[in-house]
Amino acid sequence: MKVQFLIFFLVAVRCQATESVLDLFPEFKQAIGGLQTRIDGLQTRIDGLERENKVLKAEVDRLGGGNVAFSSYMTEASANSQSASLTTGSTIKFDRTETNYGNGYSRSTGKFTAPSTGVYGFSWTFCVDSRTSDGGAWKYGEYGTQLMKGNSVIGLLHADTETRGDDACSTGFVIEYVSKGTEVYLRNIYDHTGKILSKMNQTRTTFSGWKLYQ
Structure with missing residues (x-):
C-alpha cells in the first residue's frame, strides 16, 4: 500500500512538473497574493508620506530660513x-x-x-x-x-x-x-x-x- 501511494505521489509530481510549486498549494498561493497586495498598498502609503515629508521640510526651511x-x-x-x-x-x-x-x-x-x-x-x-x-x-x-x-x-x-x-x-x-x-x-x-x-x-x-x- 505504501509503495502504491509513493508511486501515485511521484506520478502526480511529474504531471505538475511544468507548474510552479505554489500551484500545488493553492491556499498558500492565495495567501501570498493577499500579502503582496497589502505590501503594495503599504508601499504606496510610504511613498505618499515621503512626498508629504519633503513638502513639510521645504516649508519649515522657507519659514525658518x-x-x-x-x-x-x-x-x-x-x-x-x-x-x-x-x-x-x-x-x-x-x-x-x-x-x-x-x-x-x-x-x-x-x-x-x-x-x-x-x-x-x-x-x-x-x-x-x-x-x-x-x-x-x-x-x-x-x-x-x-x-x-x-x-x-x-x-x-x-x-x-x-x-x-x-x-x-x-x-x-x-x-x-x-x-x-x-x-x-x-x-x-x-x-x-x-x-x-x-x-x-x-x-x-x-x-x-x-x-x-x-
Missing part, C-alpha cells in the same frame, strides 16, 4: 562712557551679548546685519538716570532713540524721568521686513540729559532681535 536671533545689553561701564560721549545721530552700542545665533550682531559697531532676508522682530529697552554720574547732583534724565534700518527710521522711543531724583525705562517693539545684508541699529536723536542706566543689580538697557519667517 535658518536660526537668527540676538540679545544684547549694555554694561555699566559702557553706559557711563556713552552717556558722556553720545551726540545727536550717534550709534548706540551694546557691548555684551547673551545670544547671537547667526552672528548677525556686532558688539564693536552696535549694528545687526541680517544674515538672510525675512520678517524680523526687534525690541529695545532704554533706561535713564536723573544724575550724570553716580553720587552726582539730582537733575533730570531724558533720552530719545531711533531704530534704524539702513538710513530709514522704523521705530522711535523716548525715556524721561519727569522728576528729579528718579529713573525711568521705556521699551519699543517693531516687526519689519529686512533684506539680507541690511543693518539695523539704534541711534541717539537729540542732546540728552542725565545718563544711561544699565546695572547688573538694578536694570539693563537692551537691544534684541530675531527672525520670524522668510
